Amino acid sequence: MQRIVVVGGGAGGLELVTKLGHQFGKSKQAEVILVDRSFTHIWKPLLHEVATGSLDVNTDGINYRAHAAKHYYKFQLGNVIAVDPDNKKLTLQEIRDDKDHSVLPERTVKFDTLIMAVGSVSNDFGTPGVAEHCYFLDSHQQAERFQQALLNQFLRINQQGEDSHLNIAIVGAGATGVELSAELFHVADLLRTYGMPLMSGKRIRVTLVEAGPRILPALPDRIANNARKELAKLGVELKENTRIVSASDEGLTTADNELIRADLMIWAAGVKAPDFIKQIPGFQTTRTNQIVVKGTLQVPNYDKIFVIGDCCACQQPNGKMVPPRAQSAHQMADIVFANIKAQFRSEPLNDYIYKDYGSLVNLSRYSTVGSLMGNLMKGSMFVEGRIARFVYVSLYRLHLIAIHGWFKAMIIMAAQRIAKVVKPKLKLH
Secondary structure, eight states: OEEEEEEOOSHHHHHHHHHHIIIIITTTSEEEEEEESSSEEOOGGGHHHHHHTSSOHHHHSEEHHHHHHHTTOEEEEOOEEEEETTTTEEEEOOEEOTTSOEEEOOEEEEOSEEEEOOOOEEOOTTOTTHHHHOBOOSSHHHHHHHHHHHHHHHHHHHHHOTTOOEEEEEEOOSHHHHHHHHHHHHHHHHGGGGTOTTOOGGGEEEEEEOSSSSSSTTSOHHHHHHHHHHHHHHTOEEEOSOOEEEEOSSEEEETTOOEEEOSEEEEOSOEEOOGGGGGOTTOOBOTTOOEEOOTTSEETTEEEEEEOGGGEEOBOTTSOBOOOOHHHHHHHHHHHHHHHHHHHTTOOOOOOOOOOOEEEEEETTTEEEEEEEETTTTEEEEEEHHHHHHHHHHHHHHHHHHHHOHHHHHHHHHHHHHHHHHSOSSOOO
16 A cells, blocks of 8 residues: 655645545555644644734644544654655654653654655744744744743733833744734733733833844735834834844844843744755755755655645746745645646646735734735735735635535634633633
């Protein structure tokens, strides 16, 4: 029996392994396996809500093992540390518990078809002190770690009285940095309801730092300008054209030798694929560790290895590279699924053509701004407010439908609506 292995259970990886399970696992045409270093899936665009406590992984996350049991694939917990494309095998790192006892030894997983969907991690560019003093939001574990630190800081300043403030610095004004900035004010206001009467958004000072000339550098000017206005209303201090050269206990130091004092620092500037990818023999990679692929999303010289998502370097016919965005991963998952089916039938494969359906930035309860693109608009259409918020929420709902099916996705959505009524609006532990 053929074995299809998907490495990485992010948005694209989980959607793809679900389809593969129903297509090949259910009929026993192939054994389908998902490998991920975590037990739980959270849609990555929502990690900033996990970081502030607006979203609880324990209730809103998807357990891979439970999901696998219902969708005809198998799950293996593990962190991939090596890939041998010639001998068609992966090496998974040994797993040890919190007392340093071995839980699972170093293992190998063989494959016939491999899909690399390992996503991306933050790139600190080797900046001194960042790894030691800054928080990252690459995974729900890191987001939860920041949430605990944030809650502790809120408790501290609430106890100290109205004259104290919490200083938070965020490096990187892409979608994550901008959305996190707004969400922090929303959470600070909510805490008054939960035993912290002195808390409010006025008690926090958020500094958003961007090395480039403007925030949201990958998005159109109109979206960036509207987001800037909303952040200014909240009180976010924007520092554009500002490069960070080091981090310390006191805060961040800029290239102009200015110290941005901060109690908490988050690094959300730049991404790269995991470092182990550089060590894979026979793979061509970019300077950010992305794997160079053909138009069919296959690795050159390895027709049974595909790459999707943030770790994929795919050049389009117009010469541009596919951007590392959630919509890219969704589209890539669809084309790889079709191409694997074509391989099984000995049919020709199709090239991937990126379709930009627009961009949306959710500024918590304050605003949502973005642009929609497609055949109906004959170009792009700027949207904001309730319409933009509706589209933003719909994207997550479409993701739930892709991994659960219509019926169960509707039940989950209904359960989430009920949960908003009966449970706290914040994770308070």
